Amino acid sequence: MILSDRGIKAYIQRGLMKIEPFDESLLSENGVDLRIGCEYARFKRINKVLDVTSEEDIEEYYERGDLCKEGGLVIKPYEHVLLHTLEVVRIPYDLVALVNLKSTLARLGLYIPPTVVDAGFEGQIVIEVIGSSFPVKLKAGIPFVHFILVRLDSPVERDYSVRGHYQGQRGIKLPKIPISIYDIREAKN
Incomplete structure (x- = not known):
């Protein structure tokens, strides 16, 4: 079941x-809009292969910047950029959040992959934004994603805070590598 505006306010008021910061004007009938924060990270176009199973300096694959200091960010055609929400969220153990790009930005050709925020997550949300067929300039503070809260059939047994790599993140936290390899031979049995 998707929470209504009343349901969202009740969860927040009851703690x-x-x-945070919570701006009631960004609340809609079935979710709340979240705004762009200051940091960004552009994916660099380099030919070096990144092996996700080894320890590498992930920073060399990204170019970091600050929308607040630079007066915004122009996302080039089909470019991939990481942005984060201004708001810090904490999701209780009986909810998950679905994150969708605001319709106006989607109508400009921008795109984000399907994004779910797990029960128990706390922090700013990092979103990958993929550029349109033409350059689009975004600025910090613009509402850019719609945050839809869905009630689970029961509270989770193992919440995100137990296993989550990005718990407590502020700003852009780059991907955690190495990624573990599981023996697929054992999985076949």
């Missing part, structure tokens, strides 16, 4: 969920 069960956090969205």
Whole structure:
């Protein structure tokens, strides 16, 4: 079941969920809009192969910047950029959040992959934004994603805070590598 505006306000007022800073004007009938924060990370176009199973300096694959200091960010055609929400969220153990790009930005050709924020997550949300067929300039503070909260059939047994790599993140936290390899021979049995 998707929470309504009343349901979202009730969770926040009872201290069960956090969205800070919370601006009630960004609340809609079935979710809340979240705004762009200051940091960004552009994916660099380099030919070096990144092996996700080894320890490498992930920073060399990204170019970091600050939308607040630079007056915004122009996302080039089909470019991939990491942005984060201004808001810090804390999701309770009986909810998950679905994150969708705001319709106006999608109508400009921008795209984000399907994004789910797990029960128990706390922090700013990092979103990959993929550029349109033409350059688009974004600025910090613009509402850019719609945050839809869905109630689970029961609270989770093992929440994100137990296993989550990105718990407590502020700003852009780059991907965690190495990624573990599981023996697929054992999985076949």
